[in-house]
Amino acid sequence: xxxxxxxxxxxxxxxxxxxxxxxxxxxxxxxxxxxxxxxxxxxxxxxxxxxxxxxxxxxxxxxxxxxxxxxxxxxxxxxxxxxxxxxxxxxxxxxxxxxxxxxxxxxxxxxxxxxxxxxxxxxxxxxxxxxxxxxxxxxxxxxxxxxxxxxxxxxxxxxxxxxxxxxxxxxxxxxxxxxxxxxxxxxxxxxxxxxxxxxxxxxxxxxxxxxxxxxxxxxxxxxxxxxxxxxxxxxxxxxxxxxxxxxxxxxxxxxxxxxx
Amino acid sequence: xxxxxxxxxxxxxxxxxxxxxxxxxxxxxxxxxxxxxxxxxxxxxxxxxxxxxxxxxxxxxxxxxxxxxxxxxxxxxxxxxxxxxxxxxxxxxxxxxxxxxxxxxxxxxxxxxxxxxxxxxxxxxxxxxxxxxxxxxxxxxxxxxxxxxxxxxxxxxxxxxxxxxxxxxxxxxxxxxxxxxxxxxxxxxxxxxxxxxxxxxxxxxxxxxxxxxxxxxxxxxxxxxxxxxxxxxxxxxxxxxxxxxxxxxxxxxxxxxxxxxxxxxxxxxxxxxxxxxxxxxxxxxxxxxxxxxxxxxxxxxxxxxxxxxxxxxxxxxxxxxxxxxxxxxxxxxxxxxxxxxxxxxxxxxxxxxxxxxxxxxxxxxxxxxxxxxxxxxxxxxxxxxxxxxxxxxxxxxx
Numbered sequence: 001x002x003x004x005x006x007x008x009x010x011x012x013x014x015x016x017x018x019x020x021x022x023x024x025x026x027x028x029x030x031x032x033x034x035x036x037x038x039x040x041x042x043x044x045x046x047x048x049x050x051x052x053x054x055x056x057x058x059x060x061x062x063x064x065x066x067x068x069x070x071x072x073x074x075x076x077x078x079x080x081x082x083x084x085x086x087x088x089x090x091x092x093x094x095x096x097x098x099x100x101x102x103x104x105x106x107x108x109x110x111x112x113x114x115x116x117x118x119x120x121x122x123x124x125x126x127x128x129x130x131x132x133x134x135x136x137x138x139x140x141x142x143x144x145x146x147x148x149x150x151x152x153x154x155x156x157x158x159x160x161x162x163x164x165x166x167x168x169x170x171x172x173x174x175x176x177x178x179x180x181x182x183x184x185x186x187x188x189x190x191x192x193x194x195x196x197x198x199x200x201x202x203x204x205x206x207x208x209x210x211x212x213x214x215x216x217x218x219x220x221x222x223x224x225x226x227x228x229x230x231x232x233x234x235x236x237x238x239x240x241x242x243x244x245x246x247x248x249x250x251x252x253x254x255x256x257x258x259x260x
Numbered sequence: 261x262x263x264x265x266x267x268x269x270x271x272x273x274x275x276x277x278x279x280x281x282x283x284x285x286x287x288x289x290x291x292x293x294x295x296x297x298x299x300x301x302x303x304x305x306x307x308x309x310x311x312x313x314x315x316x317x318x319x320x321x322x323x324x325x326x327x328x329x330x331x332x333x334x335x336x337x338x339x340x341x342x343x344x345x346x347x348x349x350x351x352x353x354x355x356x357x358x359x360x361x362x363x364x365x366x367x368x369x370x371x372x373x374x375x376x377x378x379x380x381x382x383x384x385x386x387x388x389x390x391x392x393x394x395x396x397x398x399x400x401x402x403x404x405x406x407x408x409x410x411x412x413x414x415x416x417x418x419x420x421x422x423x424x425x426x427x428x429x430x431x432x433x434x435x436x437x438x439x440x441x442x443x444x445x446x447x448x449x450x451x452x453x454x455x456x457x458x459x460x461x462x463x464x465x466x467x468x469x470x471x472x473x474x475x476x477x478x479x480x481x482x483x484x485x486x487x488x489x490x491x492x493x494x495x496x497x498x499x500x501x502x503x504x505x506x507x508x509x510x511x512x513x514x515x516x517x518x519x520x521x522x523x524x525x526x527x528x529x530x531x532x533x534x535x536x537x538x539x540x541x542x543x544x545x546x547x548x549x550x551x552x553x554x555x556x557x558x559x560x561x562x563x564x565x566x567x568x569x570x571x572x573x574x575x576x577x578x579x580x581x582x583x584x585x586x587x588x589x590x591x592x593x594x595x596x597x598x599x600x601x602x603x604x605x606x607x608x609x610x611x612x613x614x615x616x617x618x619x620x621x622x623x624x625x626x627x628x629x630x631x632x633x634x635x636x637x638x639x640x641x642x643x644x645x646x647x648x649x650x651x652x653x654x655x656x657x658x
Contacts, residue, residue, distance in 0.1 A: 049545060217395070220283070222397070224316060227313065228314045
């Protein structure tokens, strides 16, 4: 599956068969988002407008939400100012994925091209699966698929193409995702409830920043003046809100010294 | 530390907040010695640029001393104790855009790029103290600031040259210069510049540096027009003439200025029905900007000329005369300033005594007085042109 822009697709099913908890959450979002929007509009101020937009966004997301219980696939691509070799090298170290995949807690090498993935689920529930690297074409392609008996299925494919005129390397990522049936499936799937291609794109942006700039840009942890409850609410619905707290640089340095 | 915080529309407050820390390996912490209020900060003060959040630290024109550097900062480029001017755009130095000197379009410095993409298709670089759409970086109207990618942007300044002379290398001097450069000036050219605020003042002087024959400056405040005249410009007070277009035609033998510069941006003032209409639309948020000046620039520019826009626009604008733009074959050049292209060269000009940027300063006050100065600057009271804040002197209204 390849396309030029970010995309994802999955099969819809009759909304009558959605799980109850999903339906409740969805109506909660519509009602609460609507109320926030109405309140924001009544304020007649810039902050009120921001609230209204956020509220409207929550309500709209609620109305559009689908429980991703069916298999779906997502795709994204990005241009990185580095050689194909370097991009491939960095992507070959599966253990380093958590540096740019914010929902992935750890990837452990089990040998023979097998890796154990642990992701952060909702409410910090770990979700685990084992994957086998299926195809490696040096500097061109890596494909992996989930081994049987895993909690969920996440198959991935990443391709590297050289761009002309020293522009660097284009990286194309496709993920096929199949959550299991049942409550676990729903809770895992809600991780991607916002927009799976957005999460992949975020991961790719961070991968690019790591390669080009040596670090991922952030403003988390910088000082600010007093924030209002409305801003706290906005920050909570931010689709880019990190799923886990990043260790501070000072802590990172400590741990690096520990390893050395 | 003390910091000027945005608490809502027309609500600025000096708050005590935690000191910034190194967050990323290429960060540095700067102890700020001088910082300024920019005309573009007034758009935030007035609440016309979306994605400000209550508690955000303002300011993108600052300089000071490096007091801490992260482990990833290139020590040959920056070290503790260096005195630096910090450019308002944040750039990684190694993406496609940085490599092409398009520093204000850096691909890696805006963590909230996806918000900007929704409005603009693609995201420009992160900026200090200028909305979450532009990264949400804490600004420099404070006692300390965290400077990301510190080995790329900050320009080292030797001791012995006062802050006042070099502070404006952080934004308005390079921005005025970039505006003039975008006019594509050739010998004999006449450049018309709308807006005689600090950027307009630097644009006037830069236009002459770049070889303009004549500069015609347009504003409504006599004190600002006088300053433009001191820079060598002819002036038009638009409140005293029937039509700026007509006056420009007269002044240029009916050919029109070779290039026209909009150094005003999204909150232009003017006369007549279109101004009132823009004002009404902006008030109810169906139009983000009041593009009066941009419209006038397009109308006034000679055939085949260039329109340069250093003024800040935020979103979507109505009734831009694209018919005139297309049929006259105009070129439009704009952008946030690609700071690092110009800072070194302009610093040389300051050192060579070609220009002393401190001429724009009208007020020097302790940081505690920043909230009232926003109002004075916005309302052009007390002949206000440029406010420099001292972060370390205590003092409220005299």
